Amino acid sequence: MSSSPTPKPLPLTSRLIHGFLCLLALLPTTVSWWLACGIAGAMGRLGTRGAKVTRENISLCYPNLTQSEQSELATASLRHTVYLLFESSRIWTWPWRRLATQLTVAPEVEARLKAALAEGKGVIILAPHIGNWELLGRYLQQIDDLKVLYQPSPSPAFDQLILHYRQVDGTEVLPTNRKGVMGLFKWLKRGGLTGILPDQVPERDSGAAFAPFFGVEAMTMTLIYNLIQRNGCKVLSGACLRTEAGFKLVLDEPDAAIYSDDERTSLCGLNASVEQLVQQAPEQYQWEYKRFRRVLPGQPRRYDFTKG
Known part of the structure; x- marks a missing residue:
């Protein structure tokens, strides 16, 4: 692995x-939770946009759940999403040697990754919005040099802070433009x-x-198929x-x-792979994200909370 760049x-x-995040990281996990x-409960009671998106996504993806079960899952998801901010303050600001004590890595799981790298054809880790993907990125960099695409924050x-955190262990961040994508193609070609x-x-x-994603047609990237x-x-x-x-x-x-x-078959396989991860801990998935905001021609818009 390459050495960490000078920040x-x-x-x-x-x-x-x-500085604020460092202070937040000092809170005991029980207090953070x-x-x-409390914040998630307030979001639910006030009917915030995030709470409404969560409920709509869960109703779309889990239509067989009762209203009570959907509500329970929505509440749990909001709690995990809010907790992510408190949690990420530690993931971003703590050194890896401290974070490593928080992560359980089964030998066969790490062996699976190293075996994939040993094939020399490049390895793509599908890392959807579940659990803590920032911690996953820091772990991967400990195994081998990591290059990732990054969409700038508003x-x-x-x-600048997120870029700093993601590069602190030596990860290289590529822009989400043609140059960055071509750089990713070349990187994977080198294994x-x-x-x-x-x-x-x-x-x-x-x-x-x-x-389809949980049976609902969703606009899906073709980048992974092309890679x-x-x-x-x-x-x-x-x-x-967690x-x-x-x-x-x-x-x-x-x-x-x-x-x-x-292509269509591959994209179905991509979304099915994400579903398999989500099913392991559906409450830890970020249902607050507007995954279905792009719709097929002729379908009504989703997440339109201004009507009625």
Whole structure:
């Protein structure tokens, strides 16, 4: 692995945010969870946009659950999503040697990753919005050099801080433009390692197509399909899921259809792989994300909470 780059000085606003996160990281986990539950409860009672999106997504993806069961899952999801901020203050600001004590890594799981890297065709880790994907990124960099794509945050100060955190262990961040994507293609061709958030909604039709996710047609990125077709990459589905003791590393084989030469079949396999991870801890999935905001022609808009 390459050595960690010398961090660039952060602007004042970013340093202030960093200081706040360091203070947040001092809170005991029980206090953080209690605060997260209180905030999540208020979101539910006030009917915030995040709470409404959560309920709509769960009703779409789990139509067989009763109203009570859907409500229970929505409440649990809001708690985990709010807690993610408290939790990530530690993931971002603690050194890896301290974080490593919080993560349980089964020998066979790590062996699966190393075996995939040993094939020399490049490895893609599907890292959807479940558990703590920031911790997953830090773990992967300890195993091998990691390059990832990064979509800038709307807040310049927070954006510079996130870039700082993601590069602190030596991870290289590539822009989400043609140059960055081509850099990722070349990196994987050399047998490199990358992590991709496969459940992000592409903003443009190019590089995306509809495929079912929990039975609902969802705009899905074709980048992973193209990377597999170009380089014959190995794919693993990854997550750091919360447990009573901290976190558990999950690195599973994806749905076999992801390797299909047919684009539609591959995208179905991609979403099925994400579903398999979500089913392991559905309350830890970020249902607050507008996964279905892009719809097929002729379908009504979703998440339109202004009517009525």
